[in-house]
Amino acid sequence: MQRNIALVLCAVFFAIALLFATRPASAAPAAKAAVVSAQRAEEVVASANSDKYHRLTCDYADNILEENKVYYKTPADAERDDKYACSVCRP
Ligand SMILES: [Zn+2]
Structure with missing residues (x-):
């Protein structure tokens, strides 16, 4: 015990x-x-002149002029703004 x-x-x-x-x-x-x-505050970036959005690391994102860049917190936010996912970086 x-x-x-x-x-x-x-x-x-x-x-x-x-x-x-x-x-x-x-x-x-x-x-x-x-x-x-x-x-992760800004996850994807789109161009004001395009309907595609990219990962921040995508080569195409690098080609967007700084003044035309539009940032989104999530891919869903970009889709809501009528943007389409880039088929190269697949965000
Ligand atoms: Zn891309």
Whole structure:
């Protein structure tokens, strides 16, 4: 019986230690997610003179003049503005 109580106490201490150990780790991914969402603020780009939209990394996106660039947060936003996905970069 004495041994069982010691085992339960041991398990409780282990659980508390685990709780404290995982707390800083759970805060880190949240901070990382904030950075990723900031990078994803503008995901696709279209030209004011064209009905196609591209990934920001697409070669065709590089060819769009800076003054004609129209940025969208998501491909769905671009589609809503009557733009079509580029068949080369497939955003
Ligand atoms: Zn493209």
